[in-house]
Amino acid sequence: DPEHPWWRSAVVYQIYPRSFADGNGDGIGDLAGISSRLDYLAGLGVDVLWLSPVYPSPQDDNGYDISDYCDIDPVFGTLEDFDALLDGVHARGMKLVMDLVVNHTSDEHAWFQESRSSTDNPKRDWYWWRPAREGMTPGTPGAEPTNWGSFFSGPAWEYDEATGEYFLHLFSPKQPDLNWENPEVRHAVYAMMRWWLDRGVDGFRMDVINLISKVLPLRDGHVHPGQRHGDGFDLYAGGPRIHEFLQEMHREVFAGRDAELLTVGEMPGVTVEEARLFTDPDRAEVDMVFQFEHVSLDQGDSKWDVRPLDLRDLKASLGRWQAGLHDEGWNSLYWNNHDQPRVVSRFGDDGEHRVRSAKMLGTVLHLHRGTPYVYQGEELGMANAPFEDIDDFQDLESVNHYHDAVAGGADPEAVLHALRTMGRDNARTPMQWDDSPHAGFTTGTPWMGVNPDYKQVNAEAALADPDSVLAHYRRLVGLRHTEPVVAHGDFTMLLPDDPDVYAFTRRLDGVELLVLGNFTGREVVATVPEAAEWAAAELVLGNVEPAEASGSDAGITLAPWEARVLRRS
Numbered sequence: 001d002p003e004h005p006w007w008r009s010a011v012v013y014q015i016y017p018r019s020f021a022d023g024n025g026d027g028i029g030d031l032a033g034i035s036s037r038l039d040y041l042a043g044l045g046v047d048v049l050w051l052s053p054v055y056p057s058p059q060d061d062n063g064y065d066i067s068d069y070c071d072i073d074p075v076f077g078t079l080e081d082f083d084a085l086l087d088g089v090h091a092r093g094m095k096l097v098m099d100l101v102v103n104h105t106s107d108e109h110a111w112f113q114e115s116r117s118s119t120d121n122p123k124r125d126w127y128w129w130r131p132a133r134e135g136m137t138p139g140t141p142g143a144e145p146t147n148w149g150s151f152f153s154g155p156a157w158e159y160d161e162a163t164g165e166y167f168l169h170l171f172s173p174k175q176p177d178l179n180w181e182n183p184e185v186r187h188a189v190y191a192m193m194r195w196w197l198d199r200g201v202d203g204f205r206m207d208v209i210n211l212i213s214k215v216l217p218l219r220d221g222h223v224h225p226g227q228r229h230g231d232g233f234d235l236y237a238g239g240p241r242i243h244e245f246l247q248e249m250h251r252e253v254f255a256g257r258d259a260e261l262l263t264v265g266e267m268p269g270v271t272v273e274e275a276r277l278f279t280d281p282d283r284a285e286v287d288m289v290f291q292f293e294h295v296s297l298d299q300g301d302s303k304w305d306v307r308p309l310d311l312r313d314l315k316a317s318l319g320r321w322q323a324g325l326h327d328e329g330w331n332s333l334y335w336n337n338h339d340q341p342r343v344v345s346r347f348g349d350d351g352e353h354r355v356r357s358a359k360m361l362g363t364v365l366h367l368h369r370g371t372p373y374v375y376q377g378e379e380l381g382m383a384n385a386p387f388e389d390i391d392d393f394q395d396l397e398s399v400n401h402y403h404d405a406v407a408g409g410a411d412p413e414a415v416l417h418a419l420r421t422m423g424r425d426n427a428r429t430p431m432q433w434d435d436s437p438h439a440g441f442t443t444g445t446p447w448m449g450v451n452p453d454y455k456q457v458n459a460e461a462a463l464a465d466p467d468s469v470l471a472h473y474r475r476l477v478g479l480r481h482t483e484p485v486v487a488h489g490d491f492t493m494l495l496p497d498d499p500d501v502y503a504f505t506r507r508l509d510g511v512e513l514l515v516l517g518n519f520t521g522r523e524v525v526a527t528v529p530e531a532a533e534w535a536a537a538e539l540v541l542g543n544v545e546p547a548e549a550s551g552s553d554a555g556i557t558l559a560p561w562e563a564r565v566l567r568r569s
């Protein structure tokens with residue numbers, strides 16, 4: 001049914017393979033480990049698994065730097081292990097989506113090795129090579145072709161002595177950007193994508209896919225006060241050919257088989273107006289996008305400028321996305337992924353009310369209109385890690401930022417505070433399976449320390465507890481499958497000015513849901529319209545035993561971090 005594609009009632013589970021399950025005891029998660037945990041995932045009820053990259057890679061950015069698109073990194077296993085995993089996923093009625101990282105390759109990819117070898121190599125133009133700024137000595141500070149900074153600190157250009165030119169890398173110098181202006185590049189990527197689809201995979205999550213079209217000619221960005229680099233964002237995000245490229249990809253790769261597939265484009269900085277275009281089915285680009293607005297509201301000028309969240313901003317943002325894509329296009333819904341801190345620590349309470357607040361956050365997210373994504377461990381209420389000093393961090397983004405900021409005169413303790421709060425490593429501690437050493441993640445030494453809370457917070461304990469966060473997530477996933485109003489109903493935000501309560505209704509064919517979430521550790525009153533009637537309505541799902549007579553005409557009284565889903569028809 002083209003009006004109701006299958007992914008509108010699906011839930012996706014993201015696996016970060018390095019940190020999920022180690023099958024061979026070398027301390028790093030792998031494909032055999034994932035295969036051994038498929039019953040757990042099927043038990044959660046999710047429809048799709050998305051794997052972060054498992055391709056051969058020097059692992060400079062944990063696999064987001066790919067040196068061979070058509071193989072598996074030995075650290076994760078072999079293509080045979082991959083086929084076995086895919087069979088296991090399909091046998092359980094689930095789908096498997098791969099990460100597609102084609103804004104850049106690794107500098108160790110054969111394409112780049114050729115490209116850098118000489119200025120007249122046939123693959124020279126597959127990447128962005130530029131001479132030094134006019135009048136400047138190549139390789140000296142400030143001689144970069146444009147003034148852009150990279151996402152991972154330092155300039156976005158690396159000088160290559162072999163040919164005396166610079167190459168562009170929006171991320172690390174080991175992640176050179178591919179030149180999508182070159183049709184050979186595009187068709188090589190499409191051929192690779194078809195190769196994976198022919199192998200049986202069910203779609204792609206497309207890494208920073210809105211960065212593939214750059215504004216030509218490449219030029220300097222505005223230098224904001226106090227910034228060392230120019231801001232090139234508007235010059236490389238959502239560039240002039242982005243829709244053309246995605247439509248071409250759709251024609252070349254997905255046409256004829258897209259009904260069974262899932263495509264989701266990761267798009268930093270994308271606006272709701274652009275997202276409508278990207279996800280309008282008639283335009284044949286992608287099914288949905290990952291946007292970043294709601295995970296930027298507790299940040300100032302940069303992600304390291306940490307601010308408290310004002311709940312009204314969160315409601316205004318997500319409410320605008322719900323309204324903006326209500327008739328055309330589709331939302332993806334997420335709190336967490338491998339780049340974000342743990343939501344229970346970020347927007348909830350990872351102390352006394354960890355379980356209850358994790359359930360509240362899951363409830364609010366999963367009752368929105370859109371396709372929810374669960375990031376590994378979120379369903380256990382896993383929290384941020386207690387990192388102490390800089391040696392505890394592994395992610396190049398955090399490590400580079402620390403050294404850069406401290407060299408620039410920042411207070412090391414203040415920088416560490418920001419890393420502990422926003423750092424990507426919070427998401428990357430090993431999955432907590434049980435209370436045995438290293439949480440059952442590995443029999444060896446884990447590549448990254450396990451969160452010491454694993455004795456309490458682990459899958460085995462959660463499976464045995466009907467009141468666990470996991471049991472609650474299983475109910476949320478089930479609700480999307482069984483209640484058409486959850487998948488297909490319309491959405492109305494309530495109480496936009498209330499700083500404490502998240503409230504909205506969903507409606508379809510005479511069925512109406514009211515969803516309430518208390519984002520505080522205090523008892524609060526949700527002053528929704530028709531409160532007394534709603535308080536008496538059927539309780540579909542909650543996270544506390546509701547107090548008797550919790551509703552009056554004045555409102556519904558919510559316990560600390562309470563969530564409630566009420567239904568009337």
Ligand code: TEU
Pocket residue numbers: 061064065101151171207208266268303338339397424
């Ligand atoms: O992330 C892109 C992105 O925009 C950010 O979330 C980024 O990770 C960074 O945190 C900016 O502060 C994608 C991947 O999800 C990420 O893991 C990769 O490092 C990045 O692209 C490069 O491939």
Ligand code: CA
Pocket residue numbers: 022023024025026027028029030075
């Ligand atoms: Ca391993």
